[in-house]
Amino acid sequence: MLPETLPAQVAAASSASLRLKPRALTGRGGSWVVALAVGVSLLSLLPIAFVLGVSWATGWATIEALVFRPRVAELLINTVLLVLITLPLCILLGTALAWLTERTNLPGRRLWSLLAVAPLAVPAFVHSYAWVSLIPSIHGLPAGVLVSVIAYFPFLYLPVAATLRRLDPAIEDVAESLGLKPWAVFFRVVLPQLRLAICGGALLVGLHLLAEYGLYAMIRFDTFTTAIFDQFKSTFNGPAANMLAGVLALCCLAMLTVESAARGKARYARVGSGSAREQRTVLLSRGTVMLGLGLQGLTCLLALGVPLLTLGRWLIAGGVEVWGGGELLPALLQTLSFGVAGALLTSLAAIPIAWLSIRAPGKLQRLLEGCNYITSSLPGIVVALALVTVTIHFARPIYQTTLTVLLAYLLMFLPRALVSLRAGFAQAPVELENIAQSLGRSPLRALWLITLRLAAPGAAAGAALVFLAITNELTATLLLAPNGTRTLATGFWAMTSEIDYAAAAPYALLMVLLSLPLTALLYHQSRRTAGR
Amino acid sequence: MNSKVPSFLKRALLVTALLSAGHAFAADGVGLLVYNAQHESLTKAWVAGFTEETGIPVTIRNGDDTEMGNQIVQEGAASPADVFLTENSPAMVLVDNAKLFAPIAPTTLEQVDAAYRPAHGQWIGIAARSTVFVYNPAKLAEKDLPKSLLDLAKPEWKGRWAASPAGADFQAIVAAVLEQKGEAATLDWLKGMKTNATVYRGNSAVLKAVNAGQIDSGVIYHYYSFVDQSKTGENSKNTQLYYFKHQDPGAFVSTSGAGVLASSKHQEEAQKFVKYITGKEGQEILHSGTSFEYAVGKDAPSNPKLTPLKDLDAPKVDASKLDSKKAVELMTQAGIL
Numbered sequence: 001m002l003p004e005t006l007p008a009q010v011a012a013a014s015s016a017s018l019r020l021k022p023r024a025l026t027g028r029g030g031s032w033v034v035a036l037a038v039g040v041s042l043l044s045l046l047p048i049a050f051v052l053g054v055s056w057a058t059g060w061a062t063i064e065a066l067v068f069r070p071r072v073a074e075l076l077i078n079t080v081l082l083v084l085i086t087l088p089l090c091i092l093l094g095t096a097l098a099w100l101t102e103r104t105n106l107p108g109r110r111l112w113s114l115l116a117v118a119p120l121a122v123p124a125f126v127h128s129y130a131w132v133s134l135i136p137s138i139h140g141l142p143a144g145v146l147v148s149v150i151a152y153f154p155f156l157y158l159p160v161a162a163t164l165r166r167l168d169p170a171i172e173d174v175a176e177s178l179g180l181k182p183w184a185v186f187f188r189v190v191l192p193q194l195r196l197a198i199c200g201g202a203l204l205v206g207l208h209l210l211a212e213y214g215l216y217a218m219i220r221f222d223t224f225t226t227a228i229f230d231q232f233k234s235t236f237n238g239p240a241a242n243m244l245a246g247v248l249a250l251c252c253l254a255m256l257t258v259e260s261a262a263r264g265k266a267r268y269a270r271v272g273s274g275s276a277r278e279q280r281t282v283l284l285s286r287g288t289v290m291l292g293l294g295l296q297g298l299t300c301l302l303a304l305g306v307p308l309l310t311l312g313r314w315l316i317a318g319g320v321e322v323w324g325g326g327e328l329l330p331a332l333l334q335t336l337s338f339g340v341a342g343a344l345l346t347s348l349a350a351i352p353i354a355w356l357s358i359r360a361p362g363k364l365q366r367l368l369e370g371c372n373y374i375t376s377s378l379p380g381i382v383v384a385l386a387l388v389t390v391t392i393h394f395a396r397p398i399y400q401t402t403l404t405v406l407l408a409y410l411l412m413f414l415p416r417a418l419v420s421l422r423a424g425f426a427q428a429p430v431e432l433e434n435i436a437q438s439l440g441r442s443p444l445r446a447l448w449l450i451t452l453r454l455a456a457p458g459a460a461a462g463a464a465l466v467f468l469a470i471t472n473e474l475t476a477t478l479l480l481a482p483n484g485t486r487t488l489a490t491g492f493w494a495m496t497s498e499i500d501y502a503a504a505a506p507y508a509l510l511m512v513l514l515s516l517p518l519t520a521l522l523y524h525q526s527r528r529t530a531g532r
Numbered sequence: 533m534n535s536k537v538p539s540f541l542k543r544a545l546l547v548t549a550l551l552s553a554g555h556a557f558a559a560d561g562v563g564l565l566v567y568n569a570q571h572e573s574l575t576k577a578w579v580a581g582f583t584e585e586t587g588i589p590v591t592i593r594n595g596d597d598t599e600m601g602n603q604i605v606q607e608g609a610a611s612p613a614d615v616f617l618t619e620n621s622p623a624m625v626l627v628d629n630a631k632l633f634a635p636i637a638p639t640t641l642e643q644v645d646a647a648y649r650p651a652h653g654q655w656i657g658i659a660a661r662s663t664v665f666v667y668n669p670a671k672l673a674e675k676d677l678p679k680s681l682l683d684l685a686k687p688e689w690k691g692r693w694a695a696s697p698a699g700a701d702f703q704a705i706v707a708a709v710l711e712q713k714g715e716a717a718t719l720d721w722l723k724g725m726k727t728n729a730t731v732y733r734g735n736s737a738v739l740k741a742v743n744a745g746q747i748d749s750g751v752i753y754h755y756y757s758f759v760d761q762s763k764t765g766e767n768s769k770n771t772q773l774y775y776f777k778h779q780d781p782g783a784f785v786s787t788s789g790a791g792v793l794a795s796s797k798h799q800e801e802a803q804k805f806v807k808y809i810t811g812k813e814g815q816e817i818l819h820s821g822t823s824f825e826y827a828v829g830k831d832a833p834s835n836p837k838l839t840p841l842k843d844l845d846a847p848k849v850d851a852s853k854l855d856s857k858k859a860v861e862l863m864t865q866a867g868i869l
Contacts, residue, residue, distance in 0.1 A: 071867040137746050217733055230698035230869055234860045236602030240869070392606050400612060483565055483612070484591035494572065494594070499736040499767060 032444065034364070037352035041371040044411055047378050050386035051249050054242045066243040071227075075244075079223045079251065081141060083209050086148045090205050091198055093149060094156025097299065099186075100292045102164040104282045107289070112296045116157045117523045119303040121515040123472040123489070124151040125214025126508045130307040132218050133314065133501050144221040150303045151215065152208055156201035162526050163197040164190075168276040182282075193268060203259040210252055211379030213475040214493060224248040225475070228381050232479070237389050245382045252377045311505055311512075318502030328506055331491040335514070338477075338487060339470040341402070342409035343417075343463040349410055350417040350462065355447065358425040369418070376415045380476035383408050388479055400482050408476045413469045417462035424458020425451060461525060468518040472511060488514075563589030564801050567604065567613040569597040569700065570659075570788060574823040575617060581817065582808045588801050597623035597700030598856050604793070605630045614796040615805055617658065617788070620704035622856030624655045624789035634794040640807040648787050648828035650852035655791035657851075658809050659818055660826040662844050663705055663784045665774040666757060667749035668742050677774050681709070681751065681782025682717075685724025694730045694738045694750040697868045700856075701735060701753055701786070706863060707854040708784040712847060715862070722866035731868070736760075740767040751782070758824035758837060777845040785846040788825065 055063060066072075100106050101113040119127075128147050131138055138146075167190065175189045176182075213225045224244055231241035270276060284292060315322075353372065356365040375383070387408055391399040398404050428451045436446035452459070474489040481490060488507045495504035568575045572594055579590045593613070595603070601623030604611050611632070618624055627633060633654040641653050648657030667677065672692070678684055684693055695702050710718045730747050732738045738750040739757060743766075754775075760768040776782035790809060792802040808814050815832035818825055826834045826841050834841065863869045 066864075069867065071864070071869070074867070136740070136744055220732060222731075227869070231864075233596045233599050233698055234700075234703060234856075234863075234869060236599050236606060238602065238860075240864055396610055399607075483593040497734055497736075499734070499740055 033352045033355055033447075037356050037365075037368050040349045040353060040414075041368040043407075044372045044375040044414065046390065047375055047383045047386040047411065048249070050389060051242075051246045051382070054239075054389070055246055058239050058243065062239055063243055066240050067247060072244070072247065075222060075224050075227050076247075078141065078221065079210065082144050082148065082221075082223065083206055083255075085141075085145050086152075086209055087202050087206060089145065089149045090153045090156050091202060093153045093299065094201060095160050095191075095194065095198065096295060097153075098157050098161035098164055100296065102161050103279065104284050104292065106284065106292045106296070112300075113161065114523060115296070115300050115304065116161075117154050117519060117526075119151065119307075120154045120522070121512050121519040122151070122304075122307045123214075123474075123508075123511055123515070124148075124208070124212055125218060125474060125489075125493070126311075126511065127151040127303075127307055128215040128218040129492075129496055129501070129504065129508065130310040133310050134306060139220040141221060143219040144216055144223075147215055147219060148205075148209055148212075150299075150306075152205045153299075153303070155204045155208070156198065158522070158526050159197035159201045160194055163194055165279075166276075167193055167279070168270045168272075169279045170270075170272075170277065192266075195266070196263060196268060199259050199263050203255065206255050206259075207252060207377050207379075210248060210255070211381070211475070213381060214489075218496065224251065225379055225381050228385070229475070232381075232385070237385055241385065242389075245385050249378055249382055252379065253374070256374065256377055307512075311508055314502050314505035315509065318505055322503045322506050327486070327491065328510070331486050331488050331507065332510055334485050335471055335487040335489070335511075338402075338405065338409070339467040339514075342406050342413070342470045343467040345406050346410045346413055346466045347417045347421065347459055347463045350414055350421050351452070354418055354421040354425050355451070357422055359430060372414045372418065375411050376413065378412075380408070380412055380473065381479070383411050384476040384479035387476075400480075402482050402485075405477065405480045405482065408480055409466070409470050409473065412473075412476065413466045416465040416469060417459075420458045420462030420465065421455060422458075424455030424462075427458070428454035461521065464518050464521055468515055471514050563591055564614050564798055564805060565591050565593065565612055566615045566617060566805070567600045568592045568594050569600050569616075569618045569623065571619070571823060574659075574817070574821070574825070577817050577821055577823075578809045578814055581813055582805055585808065585813070586801075586804060588804070590805070598626065598703065598860065599700075601626040601856070604632060608632070609795045611793055611795050613793050614798050614802040616791045616793065617809075618700070618790075619661070619788050620700050620786045620854075621789055621851035622704050622707045622854040622859065623700065624791055625852055625854055626856055627791060628654050628852070632794055633791040634796070634799065636792065636806060637803050640803065640810055643807070643810045643830060644828050645830055648851075650850075652852070655789045656806060656810055657787040657828045658790045658806075658814070659788040659823075660828050660841065661701075661753040661755060661786050661788065662775065662826070662839075662841075662846065663782050663786070664752060664754040664757075665749060665776065665782065666739060666742050666752055666771050667774060668745055668747075668770055669772050670770065671745060671748040678782075679776075680780045681705075681776055682713070682721055682780075684728060684751070685721045687728075690728045691730065692748040693728065694732050694741055694747045695725070696732050696734050696738055696752070697725075697729075697863060698731075698733060699735065702751070703856060703859050703863070704786045704854065705751065705781075705784055707856055707859040708786070708847070708849050709781045710855060710859055710862070711849050711853055712781050715858070718859075719862050719866060722862055722868060726866050726868050736767070739771065743767050743770045745770065753786070754838070755824035758835070759822060762822055762824070775839065775844055779845055779847040781847060783844055783846045784849060785826075785841065785844060787828070787851045789851075 097116050101109045101116065106112065127150055131147055172185050172189050175185045180188065211225060213229055216223050217226050224247060228241050228244045228248065231238060231244060235241060353368055357369060387404055391404050432450045433446045436450050437443060441449060472489060474493060477487055477490055478493065488511050492504050492507035495507065566575065575592060579592065582588065583590055597618045597620050600616065604613060604616060604627050616627060636653050636656045641649060641656060644657050648660060706718065709721060732741060735752040735756045738752050739760065741747050742750045754773065757768045757771060757773055790806045792799065792806060796802050810829055815827040815829035818827040819833050819835055824835055824838065826838065860869065
């Protein structure tokens, strides 16, 4: 999906073709790695097992009564409409902005491309908070679509822009020499080459739409996730909440299937000697420049201006007072420690699977990766419900502990660590590991001393992504946080629930500030992999 | 990146990481554990006073009434909670029915007016709140006010009132309607509500919407308006409160409860805590603080700004019979949840 997967795939393919199978896999250390990888993957199946188990225990009659009722139809219509309207708008906006910043002579395009990624530093529910305090009456589907597009379009912008940068202009030249008009070249030649990027980005946005709670709760738009939360508030993990979670999980799996069907089987890599030529910059007419600047400016105003201005307004209104009270610092420390511990744990858990996918790719490894991928597509509310139910009945010692929260983060964010770590492993030559073993190091020690050291930058980038996700996580944290703990996100939520917008502002500001460096890292990475 | 970062910096980063990871685990709570569904600010004031007096540290876990009630029932005998505080009675009944409460000490029971605690003494009232109809006089004239809460299900109220049905407060009101009017009438009323009412999340959000003129009126508890008035009044200055009185279901006064878990390993401290909040100092916090909930202690005055409890002419509802499970089921059936 994201650009950093590519080097990994290339390296995996080349190492397989050279038949440089590592010795480790046959030895004792190798079976350990396999066992660990299988263990992590089995763990990640827990939420799915929970949904199936609960459905089984509930019985068909109750399921029928709880699932086939008008309220569920209402939620389904809401959720489907939200996805069907938001996704095309995100694709349109993301692609238009990417084309403008990558392929044209739009003034200030470097700056615009940075500004198109920056909204990611603002958590989705803070976007919603900004809008609802700017226009208090805003609610329902139109509001849901507006705020969703603004909060999530960078997920499309990033991969589309990265792909646009890498396209070989020769194909476009051929199309033009055959008589196609520029717009026809775009739609018949450029756009089809963006298919993978658009599919991947759209899937990411779609899954966020299904999983998000805070954004929609604040603007009074009911989706499955908000309804599950309402049921949880009334019944804890009652059957109605669990059944809605089952339907939501099915929606996510349906979305994964649609995306994998839409990806198609076409080939996108270029063949030919040498490297691709520099792309031509499209010279825009004055009218188009004004139009382009208008679009960039408007997006920027809505996606950055509104949150920053309202945040600023509430900070001024709240004055020094809202910074006192002594709750902000503990919440910040709690968020940092959850983030760091979660990122460490998730990265560690990703090592065996990442190692297998580079050193011993095959059916088993694909299956294991698939398990993790599916679970991470499930909304936080489903994962949290599963963990609450399982720990309360079967694992009481870890019930309400930090370990359970970290486990939820692990299940939800493992692929983020995996993707970067895999890229790191791919760049560490297997020969070095083999030599270390031939010099008497055990396989695990060789992995630790050689490969992990070389993969450290990739691991760090992955850990940073996980950290970012944890900083802004609300739903699962609300359900699972240990007694007496509060993070920035849950503190923010407690304040806004009481309509104390001024007291919520410092929490929002701290979340944005924490996210900024990592958003910058994401931006930097996407530029770097483009090879310039 | 590898070569540019000095090794001492890397080590410093590693140490910070490990320390904060350690911090994450060290944060798991200590002392008396209170499952708190009351307003956090009120419970914090009680805890501060209690800890100052006794030196016993208290950890608070926040949640909603029936969420935490169901949670305690699932946790059963191994519940980590020592004390359970709610905003309304139904969640207390839920835990009581599961036989998870230890009896409240008789001296503590004596501190509270008999109308605000069940006769069996398994839990005790700590505060009270009244249902109120909040309206915007610019949108709704005084002569058009409804006579009864049940009138709001009639067609002429379509799109004209708001509520927060996902919250325990409104669910307690539904439980009271159920107790007074029976299942069939309650379901009919809820179906009317599904058509007529606009749903918000939280009573504060309802008040804010009525104040802004987005909706004519709403059903909430009385103190939201008083709390806002005591601050800036920006979310209530355009609203009026109307009490149904006449023992109407809409005049329901809800009792907030406290119970000591039978499974608690700190029985003595837990009983002390309940004694403190129902005693003179605890009830004084309701009188002089900013919660604006009614005090229920014997001879404990409520905040003078409030309409006195005895003037509200509330219906006689046995708090120990309020059935939250049935109420939520009916609301689910009516498509509200």
